[in-house]
Amino acid sequence: MTELENSKNSDGWTSLYFIGMFEIAGLLVLGFFAQWLAWRIKVPAILPLIIVGLVFGPISSLFTPTGEKLIDGDRIFQGERLFDVVSISVGLILFEGGLTLKFKEVKSLATVVRNMIFYGSVVTLIGGALAVHNIMGFSYQIAFLFGALIIVTGPTVIGPILRNVKPNDKISTILKWEGILIDPVGALIAILIYEFIVSGKPNEYFTLFALKTFATTVVAGVFVGGLFAWFLYKILTNKLLPYYLRNTVVLGIVIMAFALADILHAESGLLAVTILGMILANLKIEGLKEILSFKADVVLILISFLFVMLSSRMDMADLEKLMNWESLLLFLVIVLVLRPLVVFLSAIKSELNLREKIFISFICPRGIVAAGVASIFTVKMVDLAGQAGLSPKIVEDAQMLLPLTFMTIVGTVIIQGLLAKQVANALGVTRKKPNGILFLGAGETARTIAKYLKGKGIPVMLGDTAKSNVNECRTSWLPVYEGSLFSDEGLEEMDFSKFGKLFAMTSNTDINVLGNRIIGKEIGDGNVYRLASKRELEITNLENPKNLLFHGKYDFISLTQAFRRRTKIQEVGVNTQEDLEKILEEKSDSIIPLLIVHEKNAFPVTEDLVEIKEGSTLAFLPRV
Known part of the structure; x- marks a missing residue:
């Protein structure tokens, strides 16, 4: 009889079952609350998630009558169950990250990314191990395991930071690729070191053991990832699934790929799902954007759940051990010594300038993969202490892996998440606001306006499904995309x-x-x-949208007719808002206001007029 069966009451319910269900629901609610709070106060979500987990986990034990936590991840998932839940969740997170990796993005920066993976692994592993051994007094075994855990960065944290900061393309590409590709590498190295610790293998056999395990893991991961990518590609391109089943079936297949890879060789699942996502991302698959959107929603739920659950597993005694100068010194070595060393070694002879290298050195937040793997190893090493013959010192140090890892996560997220934008602005590495204009439709009116803008040095791109319009653009040397700009393929093509x-x-x-x-x-x-519709022009008592082109007074037909009579766009200088309003009022019957042009920027004339800068130009079409 199990504990659960023994605790059943007359109604068939159990207090243990009730507590478990309540805590699972609480984890989800608290996770979503932390996500909302992060959005509200504009910080990376990982920070409120960890704080909420600590408050309702170890900190809550100070205020409960029995000294128990309000929420404890160990009461919900124990032993292998915790390992399975965290492993599959991390696998889905890495698959979603792999879906965002486009090979064309990284062509010119492939060497830097490759170096970041190599030097990031070697320098962080060795440097982190020596630092925690000499500063915290850890045994070498656990010191190297900690060094492996902090190799991985946090793709779920880097993404929000990049969206908030908007650094230039080179920085964004390097950080995004590094954050996703280094995770399975770091996890694999950590697993190799863990296996060495618990296997009791003599040191002289470790090199052969590590190489064999590494090669087998890579082969299993690449084989399963490639096989399932081919399988999914055939299913999706041949439309063998109804629309409403597509996302859920893909989710199930990804989990199956992860499980099969782990069966072929332990811990190769993370690599398999990352490879699977990368391959799909670089194939032309209709509806891939919707699949990515669905996976992003799943990942949001998993992250919300996992971070609260994992942080709730810690104890106050572990947190108190971190309240010393040694922990602070270790954190500073990781952030201020190891990370810049990795970046500057990786960027030798690259096209990155000094300011870009400094900013990349500043950004290296740890995330869910580090937390998940640390939790797994802590549980396993404590459970296997007697069986594996681990010394009390190793077990004691292993129990500090999770608190130290969370300290690194919280510290990097607080500093980098809150200060990244200010650092980027100070270094001048933020992306310039794009001044180019896309045209949905490449008819003669759009082509005429695009030619005018191109002559002003403003990038333009027209998109149309009509072959005749596309050919006219090419004849006029106008950049054109043949197809729908808002299709999956169109959105991928657009810069x-x-x-x-x-x-x-x-x-x-x-x-x-x-x-x-x-x-x-x-x-x-x-x-x-957009252009106004005929209905919007005819029904005058309706409140029209503010984003209607050309003062909202022309639909496609009337504008086309006007341009056929007069194709020459003319200009007049405007320096203030009053200048523009006066022209529009006095010449409302004789001109069609098109654009406000200032330097190499152009804004359409709408009902919601833009702020006029001195030296601006009003581009207009005279009416016959």
Whole structure:
């Protein structure tokens, strides 16, 4: 009889079952609350998640009558169950990260990324081990295990930081690729060291053991990842699944790939799902963006759940051991010595300048992979202490792995999450606001306006499904995309670091509205504009949207007719808001106001007029 069966009451319920269900629900609610709080106070979500877990975990034990935690991850998931839940969750997180890795992004920076993986692993492993051994007095076995744990960065933390800071493309690409690719590498190294510790293998056999294990893990991970990528590609491209089942079936197949890889060779699942995601990301698969969106939602739930659960597992005694100068010194060595050393070694003979190297050195937050793997090893080493013949010193040090790892996570997230934007601005490495303009529709009106903007040095890109319009663009030497700009393929092709506005100018209002909605998610709802519809012009008592092009007084037909009569765009200088309003009032019947141009930026004339800078130009079309 199990403990659960023995504790059943007359109604078939158990206090243990009730507590478990309550704590699982509490973990989810607290995780979502922490996510909301992070959004509200504009900090990386990982910080509130860990704090909430500590408050309702170890800190709550100070205030309960029995000294028990309000929420304790060890009461919900014990032993191997905890290992399985954390492993699969981390695997899904890495798969979602792999789906964002495009080979074309990293072509020019592949050497730097490769070096970051190599030097990041070697320098952090050895440097972290020596630091924790000499500063904290850890045994060499656990010191090297800690060094392996802090190899991994935090892709779930780096993503929000990059979105908030918006550094230039080189920095974003390097940090994103490093954050995802180094996670399975770091986890694999940590597993090798863990196996060495608990196996009791003599030192002279460790090199052969490590090489054999590493090679087998890589082969198993690459084989399973590639096999399942091919399988999913065939299913998705041949449309063998109904739309409503596609996301859930993909989720199940990813979990199956993870499990199969682990069966073939222990701990190769993380590599397999990362490879699987990377391959799918670089194949043309219809609906991949929706799959990525679904996986992002799943990852959000997993992260919210895991961080609260893992941080609740710690005890106050462990936290108190970190309240000393040794812990602070160890943290400073990791952040101020090891990370810059990795970056500057990796960037030798690269195109990165000094300011970019300094900023990349500043950004290296740890995340869920480090926390998850540390939790797994802590549980396993304590449970196997007697069986593996581990010394009391090793077991004692192993119990400090999780608190030390969380200290590193919290410290890096607080400093880098809160200060990254200020550091980027001070170094001047933020991405310049894109001044290019996308045109949804490449009709003659759009082409005429695009030619004018191109002549002003403003990047333009037109998109159309009509072959005749595409050919006219190519004849006029205008950049053009043949297809729908807001399709999955179109969104992947567009460089949104260059194009910051959309002019939807097709003859179909529904397409214009849909294009604004979809592309608005990429460049911001305030940067998408469209032509007015015939209905909006005819019904004057309706309040029209503020983002209608050309003062909201022309639909596709009327604008096309006007441009066929006059194709020459003219200009007049405007220095103030009053200048513009006066021109629009006095010449409302004789001109069609098109754009406000200032230096190499252009804004459409809408009902919600932009702020006019001195030296601006109003571009307009004279009316016959």
